[in-house]
Amino acid sequence: MVMGFTDLQFKKFKQVIAEGIGLHCSSERLSCFSMIAMERMKELELPPWAYLKRLEEDPTEFECFVNLITVGETYFFRDEKQFDILKKFVIPKYVQKAAADPGKAGKINIWSAGVSTGEEAYGIAILFKEAFKDFPLWTVSILGTDINTVSLETARKGIYQSRSLQNVCEADRERYFIQTGKTFEVCDEIKEMVRFERLNLVKGPYGAENFSPEGFDIVFCRNVTIYFEVAVIKRIIPWFHRVMVKNGYLFLGATESLWGISNLFHPIEFPHAFIYQRQNGTASEEMTFSVPMLVIPKDTGHPSELCTTTEPSVASPSVKNGPGQQDALIESRKAYEHKEYSKALEMLNDYMKRKTEDPEAAMLKAHILSNQEQYEAALKCLDVVLKKNNLDAQAYYLKAIIFSKMKALNKAVDQYKKALYVNYDLAMVHFKLADLFRISGDRPQANRHYQETVRLLKTQEEQSEVTLSDGMTAGALINAAHLALSKMEEPGHE
């Protein structure tokens, strides 16, 4: 029982929140929400069951409760790396279009979903305003939506405290804000580009009645789905796809990924962040794509120097192996597991004469070669794996291990980071990355990744095996992370 709810009422409460707004709640969040519900019950003088019924049946009370539980932290240009990609990679594509035919009027439609108090939408408007100065015939229309009507009121007013403007440069502050005492109001020419509407993202599919019929060129939905049930994310991504133009860009939060969720968008990786691009088929066609392909440009360190294929690549359908061939692969794996590396390699080489680019075989070969300390050859095999599917976190992970063994620590760090781009929840990768940061003397980063290891594992059964760990239990890895954290606290530790 939690805070005055019986177990049954608590279950109902959880269900009302999950179905109503898609939130997946940890027990901590739920008990916090139930305290808010208790307050409402007191104000309305309703007992628990009557309040739960009211929540389900009365949209006004539901809105009031949702306003209390969905307060969203945000500020201008939150996650500058993503805004850098918008400014230096995405916007120039539209500027190019405008420059190609300066006499022609054009329109760009943008949606900031889960806009909270509006800073994200106004930030986008400022960047477009700057970039489109020379193209007055072009219109940029930005829609900001959120479920929280109180946040939306603040958004419409567009008045902020200086804390919200921490990432706004002095020139933009002067140009696009009117300061009155300690507050800053967005100027009219920026406000005119943006409109705000209430929209519950989990109640779709969204149609043209909510939006512009042309479809959105760019969608931002950052730090919103992070608390949604996976099933809910799987449901809403096709709705996003539906309201976007071909090749439109989707920005999710830094820790949100579509890995294992949808192939409707393909990721474009930049040195420090991902964005997604809409695939071109209909939702049902796109669902048949087997492997999402990632374009990993050379690590130039500058998004504007990066490029992507104009047409997203699609993995060729996998060809099933014949039974005899498959047996050879199985036997080779068995030999590898018995640490008979030469025998395993011999069988695998034989198999790979016919299947040179089989990713499963290439991955096994990489493991074998790595155990034989043939690191360069192992890395080549992993490149084969990544060529087929460059969202293979395990391949990045193994590359990182190999680079560590080769004492190429910076390269190892890069590969661990890539594994985390693909799947942020890999506790083992956080742990290994933390170790490398500790060795290189970067205490804050080491601290952060050890903490992430513990955070990700603490909801798991102590005896459960950690992914990618080769048999280590969650309990053991948590202890190891705690130990490393306490060692770093010891006096004299660099």
Ligand SMILES: C[S@@+](CC[C@H](N)C(=O)[O-])C[C@H]1O[C@@H](n2cnc3c(N)ncnc32)[C@H](O)[C@@H]1O
């Ligand atoms: C952390 S804020 C994100 C603000 C901004 N996108 C950013 O990244 O800075 C999350 C927002 O998602 C909104 N939200 C949560 N559930 C929602 C839902 N089901 N439909 C629409 N918005 C929702 C919240 O009200 C909140 O304003």
